Amino acid sequence: MTTREPAYSPETVLVEAARPPRVPGASVNPPVELSSTFIGTTGMGEAPFGYGRLDTPAWTPFEEALAELEHAPVPGLVFGSGLAAIAAVLSLVPAGGTLIIPRHAYQGSLQSADELAARCGFTVLSVDIADTEAVIAALDTATATDPTTATDPAAASAMLWIESPTNPMLEVADVPALIAAARQRGVLTACDNTFATPLLQTPLDLGADIVVHSVTKYLAGHSDVVLGAVLVGDPGLRETLLAERAMRGAIAGPFEVWLALRGMRTLSVRLDRAQANAQTIAERLSERVGVLEVRYPGLPTDPGHARAAAQMSGFGAIVAFTVDSAQTATAIAEAVRLWTPATSLGGVESLIERRRRHASEPETVPEGLLRLSVGIEHVDDLWADLDAAITAATGTKVASPGTGAESSSHRDAQANA
Numbered sequence: 001m002t003t004r005e006p007a008y009s010p011e012t013v014l015v016e017a018a019r020p021p022r023v024p025g026a027s028v029n030p031p032v033e034l035s036s037t038f039i040g041t042t043g044m045g046e047a048p049f050g051y052g053r054l055d056t057p058a059w060t061p062f063e064e065a066l067a068e069l070e071h072a073p074v075p076g077l078v079f080g081s082g083l084a085a086i087a088a089v090l091s092l093v094p095a096g097g098t099l100i101i102p103r104h105a106y107q108g109s110l111q112s113a114d115e116l117a118a119r120c121g122f123t124v125l126s127v128d129i130a131d132t133e134a135v136i137a138a139l140d141t142a143t144a145t146d147p148t149t150a151t152d153p154a155a156a157s158a159m160l161w162i163e164s165p166t167n168p169m170l171e172v173a174d175v176p177a178l179i180a181a182a183r184q185r186g187v188l189t190a191c192d193n194t195f196a197t198p199l200l201q202t203p204l205d206l207g208a209d210i211v212v213h214s215v216t217k218y219l220a221g222h223s224d225v226v227l228g229a230v231l232v233g234d235p236g237l238r239e240t241l242l243a244e245r246a247m248r249g250a251i252a253g254p255f256e257v258w259l260a261l262r263g264m265r266t267l268s269v270r271l272d273r274a275q276a277n278a279q280t281i282a283e284r285l286s287e288r289v290g291v292l293e294v295r296y297p298g299l300p301t302d303p304g305h306a307r308a309a310a311q312m313s314g315f316g317a318i319v320a321f322t323v324d325s326a327q328t329a330t331a332i333a334e335a336v337r338l339w340t341p342a343t344s345l346g347g348v349e350s351l352i353e354r355r356r357r358h359a360s361e362p363e364t365v366p367e368g369l370l371r372l373s374v375g376i377e378h379v380d381d382l383w384a385d386l387d388a389a390i391t392a393a394t395g396t397k398v399a400s401p402g403t404g405a406e407s408s409s410h411r412d413a414q415a416n417a
């Protein structure tokens with residue numbers, strides 16, 4: 001990997017990283033490398049690549065660019081999906097060890113953790129990640145019988161999984177405090193940075209050992225690939241995870257990785273627009289009759305606002321709001337015409353989903369919660385469509401749609417109705 005002098009800002013790194021060398025006639029983009037095997041035999045000297053499941057130049061530009069963005073000293077590791085990346089990281093928790101995980105982490109992470117824990121024999125402690133004291137108490141429990149002070153991160157007996165903001169409840173963890181507390185106790189920290197992206201927070205700078213991404217979401221950004229990635233600060237840990245990827249074969253296709261790098265080039269402009277839209281939609285929803293609660297860290301009234309403002313450089317583009325019942329939420333998702341009723345998030349198009357439609361979603365997620373992945377369309381079109389869908393589903397109408405002028409007493413009246 002090249003270290004730049006002077007260092008560029010992330011917006012520039014996104015555009016400039018991992019371009020081919022500047023020689024006359026060269027392509028401005030890395031090629032799509034389609035080869036499952038690479039030339040080499042004893043006597044020819046060491047070849048950088050051998051077989052495509054172990055490593056391939058098709059992954060290198062993306063892995064180097066993402067590492068530069070996340071401030072990782074070694075290249076990232078791309079995986080066939082976010083969940084494959086997560087499973088590889090969770091495999092670091094040893095038998096008899098402990099995994100501390102947010103009760104409202106992405107439900108696939110929760111399922112994967114439970115399944116691995118049962119098979120491998122480690123304990124899972126579920127915590128409210130926004131409750132710093134509770135997480136520290138769990139760290140103490142996890143290290144009480146086995147206080148690991150190992151300097152080798154792969155030898156830790158406990159792992160703290162951080163997801164902030166959480167999916168879909170948008171809870172915000174005190175990321176610097178939790179990482180510091182985990183480090184003091186020799187606990188490995190892994191942070192799912194999918195919602196924030198490296199543009200809003202870089203956990204490795206705070207001392208996290210591992211960052212994971214569902215590249216499927218904001219990084220690739222166009223809902224056309226499924227991919228994951230892991231970034232680490234320690235070269236030895238990278239070797240361990242590289243071996244895990246090669247052994248399980250959870251690898252990515254060359255063209256998907258090429259598409260992800262192509263999509264990532266525009267991340268900063270996509271995120272700027274999506275965040276601005278999300279802020280407006282959240283503000284309008286919080287004044288909308290028929291809406292019981294809105295979670296978005298960018299709202300000054302949100303419980304996570306102060307923390308997010310202190311530790312992130314933006315509030316992201318996921319909004320959650322709650323209506324009175326599963327039926328109403330479903331009716332809203334069915335009534336929209338511009339928003340797409342679909343799972344996933346982070347693409348240019350706006351998506352809406354009632355999360356409890358998945359049986360695996362934790363029961364503490366309200367039945368009437370709708371998760372919005374706010375895209376980059378014109379915000380007035382998005383609001384008009386959502387507002388009309390809420391009216392159709394609830395029979396409630398605001399006096400001046402889009403102005404956010406309704407008083408909160410209307411909302412209370414509706415909640416009491």
Ligand SMILES: Cc1ncc(COP(=O)(O)O)c(C=O)c1O
Pocket residue numbers: 081082083084106108167192194195213214215216217226227228344
């Ligand atoms: C926060 C988060 N992490 C991980 C994943 C899993 O990623 P993938 O679907 O790419 O396997 C998701 C998917 O929704 C997610 O929202």
